[in-house]
Amino acid sequence: MRGTFLWRHRVVLTSGLLLLLALHLLSAGVAPGARAEKPSLALMWMLKPVQNLEANIADDTSGFFHDYFDLVNVRGENAELRKQVAVLEGQRTRLAELEVENRHLSDLLELRDALAMRAVAARVIGADATEQSRTLILSAGSRGGLRRDLPVVSTEGVVGKLIAVAPNVSRVLLINDHNSGLDAFDQRSRARGIIAGLLNGELTMKYVDRSEDVKPGDAVVTSGMDGIFPRGLLVGQVTRVSQEGPGLFLNVDIRPAANFRKLEQVLILTQQPPEIAPDFKG
Amino acid sequence: MALALETTVPHWLPLGMLAPNLVLILAVDLGMKHHGALGAMLAFGMGYAIDSFSGTHLGLNAFMLTLIYVIAYGISRYLISTSTAIGVILVFIGAILTGLANSVGSVGLEATPATVGIFPRLALHGAVSALVTPLVFSIMGSGRRMVGLRARSVRE
Numbered sequence: 001m002r003g004t005f006l007w008r009h010r011v012v013l014t015s016g017l018l019l020l021l022a023l024h025l026l027s028a029g030v031a032p033g034a035r036a037e038k039p040s041l042a043l044m045w046m047l048k049p050v051q052n053l054e055a056n057i058a059d060d061t062s063g064f065f066h067d068y069f070d071l072v073n074v075r076g077e078n079a080e081l082r083k084q085v086a087v088l089e090g091q092r093t094r095l096a097e098l099e100v101e102n103r104h105l106s107d108l109l110e111l112r113d114a115l116a117m118r119a120v121a122a123r124v125i126g127a128d129a130t131e132q133s134r135t136l137i138l139s140a141g142s143r144g145g146l147r148r149d150l151p152v153v154s155t156e157g158v159v160g161k162l163i164a165v166a167p168n169v170s171r172v173l174l175i176n177d178h179n180s181g182l183d184a185f186d187q188r189s190r191a192r193g194i195i196a197g198l199l200n201g202e203l204t205m206k207y208v209d210r211s212e213d214v215k216p217g218d219a220v221v222t223s224g225m226d227g228i229f230p231r232g233l234l235v236g237q238v239t240r241v242s243q244e245g246p247g248l249f250l251n252v253d254i255r256p257a258a259n260f261r262k263l264e265q266v267l268i269l270t271q272q273p274p275e276i277a278p279d280f281k282g
Numbered sequence: 283m284a285l286a287l288e289t290t291v292p293h294w295l296p297l298g299m300l301a302p303n304l305v306l307i308l309a310v311d312l313g314m315k316h317h318g319a320l321g322a323m324l325a326f327g328m329g330y331a332i333d334s335f336s337g338t339h340l341g342l343n344a345f346m347l348t349l350i351y352v353i354a355y356g357i358s359r360y361l362i363s364t365s366t367a368i369g370v371i372l373v374f375i376g377a378i379l380t381g382l383a384n385s386v387g388s389v390g391l392e393a394t395p396a397t398v399g400i401f402p403r404l405a406l407h408g409a410v411s412a413l414v415t416p417l418v419f420s421i422m423g424s425g426r427r428m429v430g431l432r433a434r435s436v437r438e
Contacts, residue, residue, distance in 0.1 A: 011318065018323065024341070133336055
């Protein structure tokens with residue numbers, strides 16, 4: 001076997017085959033529920049316990065370390081006292097963390113009641129490994145009744161929609177990802193547009209007619225016409241409006257209502273918004 | 283483990299481009315020191331795993347990591363060298379190429395201000411990844427010595 005052409009070039013041949021396989025996956029564009037998507041869902045499922053563990057460690061230790069660094073600067077305290085304070089601080093941090101989590105869940109419950117829709121609460125356990133795309137990993141999956149394209153919201157506003165769902169874990173595409181798009185309107189002027197993410201993580205409202213009276217500070221809410229997000233959910237606030245060049249549309253910058261970096265718990269709306277009769281569509 | 287860290291840490295510690303691309307460093311290490319079909323499969327598998335947790339194009343990172351593995355393999359085989367300096371340069375270039383591929387995967391070849399503005403950020407990401415490369419290489423080397431694995435780096 002050794003010395004044959006296949007053996008001598010096994011690395012290049014294997015790599016070539018794998019590159020072709022990757023290109024095939026890319027060009028085919030894996031459809032929802034396709035067979036090629038199954039291994040990736042299985043991987044998400046397998047890695048969930050590790051991510052859960054890391055998320056728990058991060059929860060428990062982040063507050064503790066902040067307090068600990070403050071303590072380091074205090075001079076004159078004896079070692080025993082510092083140790084006791086650190087232990088007490090650790091306990092306090094854990095209690096505070098529980099209180100915050102409790103408050104978040106209460107807020108989500110209130111939000112669910114206000115929306116009058118069936119919803120599932122989930123914990124954020126991870127984020128995207130690449131800086132160019134923006135997704136989060138959630139602790140609930142198809143066993144909790146989740147499926148692709150369900151809207152994800154927080155108490156602050158719209159977060160995104162589910163793009164991959166494994167049995168006990170799922171992935172949400174944030175609204176500031178470049179591949180994201182949702183139908184929304186300016187609450188004051190009623191100007192409609194498509195909210196899309198930019199490569200740098202900022203949000204913009206596309207296709208707003210130049211004649212529209214959109215102003216900085218206006219609230220932007222979902223229109224419900226994309227068939228995914230229910231009408232009236234807060235998306236963000238207009239921060240800048242400009243008319244550069246001879247184009248037909250305004251450049252509208254949006255600051256998202258939800259702080260994606262600080263999301264800990266989210267709500268996934270499992271009930272689709274009611275269909276809007278064609279007569280009422282704008 | 284590298285993938286679990288890369289998908290969990292960014293959410294709790296927003297380092298952005300300052301977070302090194304650990305999986306890429308591992309792919310370069312594999313390419314330079316493991317000349318076998320298994321190395322290529324591992325590089326592909328790591329890329330596929332990233333695709334499962336990141337981005338919206340299944341296969342993009344699998345393609346890039348396999349490509350970088352092949353480049354690292356080719357360079358180490360034909361230069362007969364596994365020098366850390368070459369690994370550092372490969373990681374720097376690989377991080378920029380992977381970032382560019384992800385950007386092109388997201389926006390195509392559209393030259394928007396956001397696309398143009400990404401170059402300095404990618405260079406920073408490449409530099410940070412390159413900086414931690416010697417450390418990761420030495421950890422991998424120690425790990426290999428501990429389990430008694432032989433690095434196959436020169437012409438067999």
